[in-house]
Amino acid sequence: RLKLRSRLRSATPVQHQGVRQVAFAFSLRWSIVIVAVFALGGCAIVSEFKPSVTVRAMAPDEYVALRRGDVLGTGKLSALTVQALRVAEIDERACAKSTSLACIAAIAAVKDMDEETRTSALAELWLQHAVSISISAPYTESSSTSAWIETARYAYAYLFFTRRAPGERAFEERQTQVRDWYNYAVQKTVAQLFGVRQGKPDAKAVKAKGVLRLGDWTLRVDLNARLPNGAAMPRELLPASALRFQGLRGIYRRDGLGAELVAVTDAQSLTNQNGLPTGDDFSTKSNAWNEMPTPNVTVVLRFDVRSMEELLASHELVVAVYDPLVQDYLSLHGQRVPLAGNFTAGYGLWLARSEFNRQSLLGLLGRDRGIDQPRLYLMQPFDPQRRIIVMLHGLASSPEAWVNLANELLADEELRCAFQVWQVYYPTNMPLPANHAAIRQVLLAALHHFDPEDKTAASHRLVLVGHSMGGVLARLMVSTSDQQLLKWAESDPRIDLDRLGKSRAKIDPLLQFQPFRGVERVIFIATPHRGTVVAGQGFGRWVAGLVRLPLTLLEALAGAIPARAYTMGTTQETLLERIPNSIDQLDEKDPFVKAAAELPISGRVLYHSIIARQNTDGSLADSDDGLVPYRSAHLEGAASERIIVSGHSVQETAASIAEITRILREDIARHQLTTADLPPAERRGTCLAY
DSSP states (O other): OHHHHHHHHHOOHHHHHHHHHHHHHHHHHHHHHHHHHHHHHTTHHHHTTSOSOOOOOOOHHHHHHHHHOOTTTTSSOOHHHHHHHHHTTOOHHHHHHOOSSHHHHHHHHOSSOOHHHHHHHHHHHHHHHHHHHHHHOTTOOHHHHHHHHHHHHHHHHHHHSSSSOGGGGTTOHHHHHHHHHHHHHHHHHHHHHHHHHTTOTTOOEEEETTEEEETTEEEEEEEOSOOGGGOSSOSEEEEGGGOOOSSOSOOOEEOSBSEEEEEEOOOOSSBOTTSSBOOSOGGGOSOSEEEOSOOEEEEEEEOOOSSHHHHHHOOEEEEEEEOTTTOOEEEETTEEEEBOEESSHHHHHHHHHHOHHHHHHHHHTTOTTSOOSOEEEESSSOOTTSEEEEEEOOTTOOGGGGHHHHHHHHHOHHHHHHEEEEEEEOOTTSOHHHHHHHHHHHHHHHHHHHOTTSOSGGGSSEEEEEETHHHHHHHHHTBOBSSHHHHHHHHOTTBOGGGOGGGHHHHHHHHOBOOOTTEEEEEEESOOTTOBGGGGSHHHHHHHHHOOOOHHHHHHTTTSSOOOOOBTTBOOOOSBSSOOOTTGGGBTTOHHHHHHHTSOBOTTOEEEEEEEESOSOSOGGGOBSSSSBHHHHOOTTOSEEEEEEOOSOGGGSHHHHHHHHHHHHHHHHHHHHHSTTSOGGGSGGGTTTO
């Protein structure tokens, strides 16, 4: 270049042009050389001129997708499974789209891969395969079920047969993913197996003594939960995760191992077409109760093997069914594993299908298909070690009145351990003495049925919770009536006891009684102990005029309270000129409510008041909740009195539920102190062993 520059300075114009041509040729040669080098070296040389690693900020949704995204959540393989495919030099794009078993076989054949990486990746690849089969051919039989079982098998291998125990990976996202794959695979497996047992034509299986054979698999059923009402098999099995509820304040569950399901069983067979008890002798009826027919269950697929090699070679498994209300942990392969559980889905489904709202209104008006006699519902199969909370709803209501309270009690681990919930459903048009007597008989019959020797914890230290009219009935349950109500009946101009004759002995239990055996505590909520002015005026009187009494219960009392016939153009001679209905007896001027308010409450019973006031204006003594005045709801001698700013339906509020929870915890603490010296086996129901 220096020589060319020197020659250019001294060159003639012609020479100058020649030198330029030489320089151009020189530059062209070097350009060709550089292009050739780039062409021969590809991008390797280009990469030398830019960073090998770049970085950018990650958005929150990208972070979550990277950490938790998987076949279930996004429809794509998780980042760790993709990473395992890359390390094994397997085409991840082909595996992401393929529905064949080639990728599964390829990664299973890779040597020297960490077992946690291998088993978790295989679990997700089998999950992807099972999902693809379900979408493309949802009614295929054993191939689809086998794919779900394989998903569960490899997830199980990761959880229990790799180097680290589950507790050592407790904070790892991967273990949470694998547990979710296992639970989902169990859910799908059980749903298809249930179809097999129901005889659906989409599966070929041999059924014999709790053993199913499906393809190469042998499955044995291990039932650790008692289904309600003596059912041997559910009529439906519904995944709890697939149910969405409106009207519930929360959905409560426990994370852990297993598929959360609702087992829908048939109700007790001794019912009529309305779903109510049959028979006419209510005093001896034993079929007036029913365990809630939609219990929550948790199912686990268990592989009874001792090593990874046995697990991968085995084609036998156990389908284990548990009650999450009874069991909260499992012992599997030397590990203490929390059992998954849903505590809301079964209760919500029962209420959603009950039609209680329509039935209670029809019952109040005495119409067909309305409830006409008390009914008792157990929220779980009877547990002899858990104490009983009995709930009594108010006027024109039903068990739906307790929807959020019962749900919250089932959700609380300590309360769930100590108590079981029974709900009384009764016809709110009946006279209070008749309802009280019938409810007593139902409770006595149920307790005698489940505990004939009166020895279990469940039969003692009952807790009553009553709202509005239900509180009045709860008050009667814990009171003594010697001559008080008898004097009321003798002085009431509507009643002529002298004309009862031989039937007099049958009406006496309505008027004379002792506190119900075993009740230890009562919670009165917005209870009109001294009646209410609303019941005797305006709208209350108009509604009372619409009420008709159910003849069935009156007839069941064998003529003790004959009913007036409400027919056109005819009248029936009765012993009562006008039978007072429930609204009549909530009138603050009614002789019955005045007499009942003077009945002494048992000294062995602790009682609490939850009282509502619509607003904070004025004095407490002059306040009311829209229906019940404070002066009627207040009780001297209450262990506690909580005032809540609310309308009459105060039992639905969070403040009321919190107060009830507080009282029940106080009850548990008191019970613990009095049973501290008992052996653990005898104090399970007190939660001391919990």
